[in-house]
Amino acid sequence: MATAATYSTSRSEAAYEAAQEVISGGVNSGARGPQAGWIPGPPVVARGEGALVWDVDGNRYVDYLLALGPMIHGHRHPQMTAAVRDAIESIGTMFALPYELEAQAARAIVEAVPSVELVRFGNSGTEVVLHACRIARAATGKDVIVRFEGQYHGWADQLEWSHHPPLAAAGLARSPRAVPGSPGIPEAFGKTLAVLPWNDVDAVERLVKRRGHEIAAILTEPIMGNTGVIPPARGYLEALREITRANDIVLIFDEVISGFRVAYGGAQAYYGVTPDLTTMAKALGGGFPVAAVGGRRDLMEVVADGEVLHAGTYNANTVAVAAAAASLEVLRQPGIYERLFATAERLTAGIGDVFERAGVPVEVQGVGPMFQFWFSKTPIADYRAAAPHLNSPKYAALARELHRRGVLVHPSNIELWFVSTVHNDALVDETLAAFEDAVRAAGAALRD
């Protein structure tokens, strides 16, 4: 374990500076640079193995960033690597023609996820959410997609709205204004969305009563995982199910994070609520780029004859498909989710205890191996409640102390902690010892 005294980042800093000569901002996604909280710059990775990552300075970290979710089997899982290598060596990489492994992987998804009767593969969460929206619009003949404040459904112009809007621009809490998440997003896309607060059944009922005839789909993460973690209130997902069913509205669960993570059948299996369409990525590929949209046969069939377009040169390439098949095979091992949840429980209970001993009030929120904690005295149920705590300087100060002690987490609390199937009790105990020390070191910075 790194100790705070020996921690050095000079090589990372030099490598990050060199990268900026040729990569805009030195990183290839907005979540990886200083603007996302990695100050002065991110650790530059040398390699990962299992639940561990080493940076170019030789610092060793227990990894709870897990690439923002995909690495459910940890890094370089032998079965994953072997499956992908075999596919490349024995099949090839892509053909623009079908091959047999595709249907095998699709069958595994259909057997795993309760709502899914047919699937189509894609390469990223962003893409498959767009496809789900197109299918819903084509099937219903309506245009408006309902999305919720604080959720993220990928970076596309159509949906990157009201993700973390400044409250001054966001309108009333009960009827928020759609706020684009970036310059460069045309205003016109906002008119195809209706934005609502999450965990508020009344708000959904009121909107649907007024505009149900325009609404193609309600799109939601079943567990909000892009504003820390906000679990659904009891009965909330069930209410969304009833309202959508009664009003010819497609219910889309964006399970890009929760899929295969909180249960083999995803959040829909965990909560027992079946959407019409589901999007999946991250844990599906176990660290390889693959995504899928799936759902009710009659809905998915709208793309079957090609009249409604679903396309993509790289869709279902052999690397993606072999990874998905292997990831699900590993996740079918008996007892794997029980172990994953037990490891996560040991960690979250330990974190709660550390804060209690330190006299720092926090709310630890999550579902098994996806969780986050808020420096709040009350539970957080929606974006407006979370907003004052987002990008918390307390959290950033603590994250910095954790990094110095060999625990890798994102420095912003809008992201979350993930646990993999290869984290074990010894690594959790090591983490908790580092955590206690980090809380002590952050000291006054954690108190009001």
Ligand SMILES: Cc1ncc(COP(=O)(O)O)c(C=O)c1O
């Ligand atoms: C719920 C959800 N949907 C969609 C996406 C977009 O996925 P990708 O980054 O693979 O495009 C993400 C990414 O974090 C996500 O969390």
